[in-house]
Amino acid sequence: MSPLLRIRESQITTLRLSAEDARVEQRVGDLLAEQALVVPGPARVEPAWTRERLRPVVRRAVDRGILALEDVRLYVSLAESLGADFEEQRPHAWMRTWLDDAGVSDPVARLRRVVNERRRREDVVLQNRRKEEAFRLLHAPPGTDT
Amino acid sequence: MPPPTSGTDAAIAPCPLESGKGQVEVVVVDDREAPLSGVALELTRLTGDEALRTRTDEQGVVLFEGLEEGRYRLRLLDVEPALWRVLGALELPPREAGASARWGPASQPKALTWTCEGTESLTVLAARWGVRPSRLVDARTGQALASDVAPAPGTRVVARPFAREWVTVETGYRQVVHRIGIPLALVLVLRDGAHQPRAHQPYLLKVWLDDEEELPAQEGVTDDEGRVVQVLPERAVRGEVTVAPGRPDERRLTLRFVALRSTSAPEGLRERLENLGFSCGGEQGELGPKTRLAVEWFQYALGLPPSGDVDEATRAALGLLHRS
Numbered sequence: 001m002s003p004l005l006r007i008r009e010s011q012i013t014t015l016r017l018s019a020e021d022a023r024v025e026q027r028v029g030d031l032l033a034e035q036a037l038v039v040p041g042p043a044r045v046e047p048a049w050t051r052e053r054l055r056p057v058v059r060r061a062v063d064r065g066i067l068a069l070e071d072v073r074l075y076v077s078l079a080e081s082l083g084a085d086f087e088e089q090r091p092h093a094w095m096r097t098w099l100d101d102a103g104v105s106d107p108v109a110r111l112r113r114v115v116n117e118r119r120r121r122e123d124v125v126l127q128n129r130r131k132e133e134a135f136r137l138l139h140a141p142p143g144t145d146t
Numbered sequence: 147m148p149p150p151t152s153g154t155d156a157a158i159a160p161c162p163l164e165s166g167k168g169q170v171e172v173v174v175v176d177d178r179e180a181p182l183s184g185v186a187l188e189l190t191r192l193t194g195d196e197a198l199r200t201r202t203d204e205q206g207v208v209l210f211e212g213l214e215e216g217r218y219r220l221r222l223l224d225v226e227p228a229l230w231r232v233l234g235a236l237e238l239p240p241r242e243a244g245a246s247a248r249w250g251p252a253s254q255p256k257a258l259t260w261t262c263e264g265t266e267s268l269t270v271l272a273a274r275w276g277v278r279p280s281r282l283v284d285a286r287t288g289q290a291l292a293s294d295v296a297p298a299p300g301t302r303v304v305a306r307p308f309a310r311e312w313v314t315v316e317t318g319y320r321q322v323v324h325r326i327g328i329p330l331a332l333v334l335v336l337r338d339g340a341h342q343p344r345a346h347q348p349y350l351l352k353v354w355l356d357d358e359e360e361l362p363a364q365e366g367v368t369d370d371e372g373r374v375v376q377v378l379p380e381r382a383v384r385g386e387v388t389v390a391p392g393r394p395d396e397r398r399l400t401l402r403f404v405a406l407r408s409t410s411a412p413e414g415l416r417e418r419l420e421n422l423g424f425s426c427g428g429e430q431g432e433l434g435p436k437t438r439l440a441v442e443w444f445q446y447a448l449g450l451p452p453s454g455d456v457d458e459a460t461r462a463a464l465g466l467l468h469r470s
Contacts (some may be wrong), residue, residue: 090358091358093357093358094357094358094359097357101186101201102199102253103186103199103200103201103223104186104199104200104201105197105198105199105200105248105250106200106248109200113201116204120204121359121360124360124361124362125360127362127363128352128360128362128363131350131362131363131365132350132363132388135348135350135365135388135391136391136392138348139348139390139391139392140391140392140393141392141393
């Protein structure tokens with residue numbers, strides 16, 4: 001490869017990286033501006049975002065090809081309700097696997113699958129809890145404390 | 147002129163003018179013709195250079211849209227060809243054109259190898275990989291392995307490569323695909339303190355998969371011989387069964403289905419004792435007094451000298467009775 005081509009390749013890489021940095025900063029700015037308008041909900045685990053804490057979360061999304069504000073917001077909402085490091089948490093490790101799932105080529109489709117699946121799993125856990133209570137009520141002899 | 151693509155750079159938005167009208171819908175069903183979610187499918191151009199990959203939704207459906215009208219190749223990802231087949235194709239009703247397809251590189255075949263811990267039978271491994279047990283061989287010798295016993299610890303197992311089979315599909319059609327399952331059955335015999343079967347007792351079974359997903363709980367009643375019989379999905383790793391709730395003889399058993407550690411390891415010993423109903427009181431690490439008591443009861447139940455020591459005869463009996 002000629003030195004000229006090598007220089008050009010490194011310039012393209014630098015340009016691409018700075019474009020990505022700019023996109024991350026832009027999304028962080030957009031989300032922080034939105035946050036100022038929104039009252040935190042009860043499902044929130046994370047305290048209010050600061051630029052420093054939000055940046056790595058947004059970068060994880062952008063690095064995966066999740067670029068549109070609406071989709072980045074969806075990813076950040078997961079981090080907001082489960083913790084910024086949710087992908088490292090054992091009970092939520094499946095989310096990381098699904099977000100990097102090579103079986104789905106579109107990164108946004110992967111993110112939406114994770115969000116839907118999380119909702120479905122939470123519903124199953126809730127239904128199981130109710131089923132267990134009903135099972136105890138139905139089969140426990142009268143007078144026993146279940 | 148080659149068909150237009152959006153390229154592989156996700157930062158470049160697809161041009162709406164490039165959107166095609168063609169659609170291929172795929173429905174994947176199981177042995178009972180129920181929709182199967184989460185099945186990975188790959189659609190490639192006939193040249194095989196670019197692919198679209200996605201998984202079926204909760205209705206077992208995948209829609210590939212934004213395609214140029216024509217023919218494509220389709221397959222299930224990482225599933226042995228013998229375990230899936232196209233049942234038929236139905237014409238799709240006319241629909242609006244979807245967003246342009248985002249083509250990416252075609253996937254490369256993965257090598258399926260595994261170093262055994264001496265506890266998992268080939269049937270379990272085969273079910274997890276989605277291949278027939280007869281396709282698993284000893285990686286060193288190339289010899290077939292017995293499917294009903296666990297290979298010795300350290301045995302390297304490899305799945306014999308299979309031809310990458312594709313089916314040709316056409317836009318405008320819905321393909322119905324049957325994914326043939328390898329069912330795993332849980333047969334659990336419940337007995338009381340006098341070793342009598344706990345017949346006709348209500349139970350509630352919960353099952354977790356390898357990624358901590360909790361499945362809907364199954365309610366049932368033990369049969370005449372005190373058995374709980376359920377079909378388990380291939381990825382089931384642990385379970386919990388509750389019998390006779392609120393009664394003095396209520397039992398809650400924690401079960402581990404696969405990847406039990408060796409009986410020489412304290413955890414492997416405890417997992418089998420717990421599965422057989424001899425509680426180790428939640429002990430961890432080295433063998434403590436509660437595990438020794440469980441061993442003693444186990445030895446007593448089997449007519450072995452109840453010493454509480456885990457000798458060779460006890461290990462062998464535990465492996466034999468547990469069948470792993």
